[in-house]
Amino acid sequence: MIASRKFAAVVVAALAGAAAAAFYVRAQPQGQTSRPAQAQTAATSQRNRNLVVLDPAHGGQDAGATLGDRILEKDVTLAIAARLRATLTAAGFTVVSTREADSATPLTSDQRAEIANRAHALACLVIHATASGSGLHLYTSTLQPMNVDSDQTYPGNSPTAFVAVPWEMAQAASVTESLRLAGDLRVALGKANLPAISGREPVPPLDNMECPAVAIELASQPVVGSDATPVTDANYQQRVAVTLTTVLQVWRDQMGSSTAIAPATTKGATRAADPAAQALAVAQAARVAAEAAGREVAKRAAARAATEKSHAPPGNQAAGQGQSKDDNAAPANSAADAGGNPEQTGGTQ
Numbered sequence: 130m131i132a133s134r135k136f137a138a139v140v141v142a143a144l145a146g147a148a149a150a151a152f153y154v155r156a157q158p159q160g161q162t163s164r165p166a167q168a169q170t171a172a173t174s175q176r177n178r179n180l181v182v183l184d185p186a187h188g189g190q191d192a193g194a195t196l197g198d199r200i201l202e203k204d205v206t207l208a209i210a211a212r213l214r215a216t217l218t219a220a221g222f223t224v225v226s227t228r229e230a231d232s233a234t235p236l237t238s239d240q241r242a243e244i245a246n247r248a249h250a251l252a253c254l255v256i257h258a259t260a261s262g263s264g265l266h267l268y269t270s271t272l273q274p275m276n277v278d279s280d281q282t283y284p285g286n287s288p289t290a291f292v293a294v295p296w297e298m299a300q301a302a303s304v305t306e307s308l309r310l311a312g313d314l315r316v317a318l319g320k321a322n323l324p325a326i327s328g329r330e331p332v333p334p335l336d337n338m339e340c341p342a343v344a345i346e347l348a349s350q351p352v353v354g355s356d357a358t359p360v361t362d363a364n365y366q367q368r369v370a371v372t373l374t375t376v377l378q379v380w381r382d383q384m385g386s387s388t389a390i391a392p393a394t395t396k397g398a399t400r401a402a403d404p405a406a407q408a409l410a411v412a413q414a415a416r417v418a419a420e421a422a423g424r425e426v427a428k429r430a431a432a433r434a435a436t437e438k439s440h441a442p443p444g445n446q447a448a449g450q451g452q453s454k455d456d457n458a459a460p461a462n463s464a465a466d467a468g469g470n471p472e473q474t475g476g477t478q
Contacts, residue, residue: 130258176340176384177248177249177250178251179251180248181222181223181250181252182244182245182253182254183225183227183254184227184253184254184255184256185206185227186202187201187202187206188203188207188236189203189234189235190235191235193257196258196260202258202259206257206258207230207231208361210256212366212370213370222374225245225250227241227244227245239337242338245338245339246299246338251340251377251381252310252377254343254345254373255332255342255344257344258347259360261348265326265345266328266345266348267344267345268328268332268346269308269327269335269342269343270301270304270331270335270336271329272298272301272336274305275294275302275304297336297337299336299338299339300342302339303340307335307342310341310376312327317373317375317376318369321372323350323368323372347369
């Protein structure tokens with residue numbers, strides 16, 4: 130289910146390559162949590178019309194909601210994302226996913242938003258599932274749209290400059306488009322006999338995304354005169370994926386030619402890199418860096434636990450030797466907790 134708590138943030142390490150843009154670490158004052166400090170809203174004027182970001186919620190220690198007997202939300206969102214990736218790819222889209230498997234150290238909310246923002250996507254879809262309610266629930270950010278005046282550079286109005294905005298308000302520049310996208314999705318789903326309702330909730334990481342972003346939560350599908358179709362039903366998931374893809378195809382056509390993303394260049398290069406390929410490489414490199422950062426946190430936590438154990442009083446060590454299996458597992462669990470997504474489960478409030 131959709132969580133409502135803010136997440137802790139993690140610095141994305143620097144990576145570079147011929148097809149990827151350079152990454153950087155934003156320094157923070159001592160004692161503060163490291164996190165992206167600003168979002169550069171100029172990126173929204175460089176969206177790639179052929180690229181979509183999928184964010185299957187939860188993962189690792191954060192299982193999300195329990196949807197049935199041994200059915201976890203983190204697995205369902207991953208399955209839905211896989212079907213959606215297939216339909217989008219068949220329609221000619223390039224797809225960036227913040228999670229393609231269930232990792233022991235899943236990305237934080239901020240890391241997922243960072244991946245999305247580096248992709249300059251046409252749209253970003255955050256995927257959830259729930260055992261509550263019925264049909265589909267569509268959520269957009271509660272932020273107010275960015276004000277437009279003569280002294281402000283607003284994405285789409287100026288091709289040369291950007292506005293630096295607080296990380297927590299990155300979505301403000303795109304919230305109007307997000308509302309329109311949610312409306313288009315709701316209408317299309319309704320026409321496909323997939324009832325949907327829409328609302329505005331502070332669903333992580335919507336507020337931190339610069340692209341048009343919608344959280345899509347699947348509940349069971351009501352069926353007249355019969356039992357409801359569960360969210361795990363393959364046909365139900367496929368119908369949703371096809372409908373979402375159709376809407377995004379219309380969006381792509383309406384957008385027309387995208388503003389080219391400045392390509393990564395090398396000395397002696399004779400032609401620009403393909404924008405979709407470059408955006409994909411940038412986003413994938415960001416994900417690799419974020420995953421590496423998570424593993425490093427887990428490694429340090431395990432080392433700290435081992436050190437504390439080695440310095441424990443002899444009586445405690447002796448007592449611990451009788452439980453060698455549990456003790457050996459303790460550092461790994463501590464590491465997973467430290468490196469995992471601190472996102473809390475629960476229904477939308």
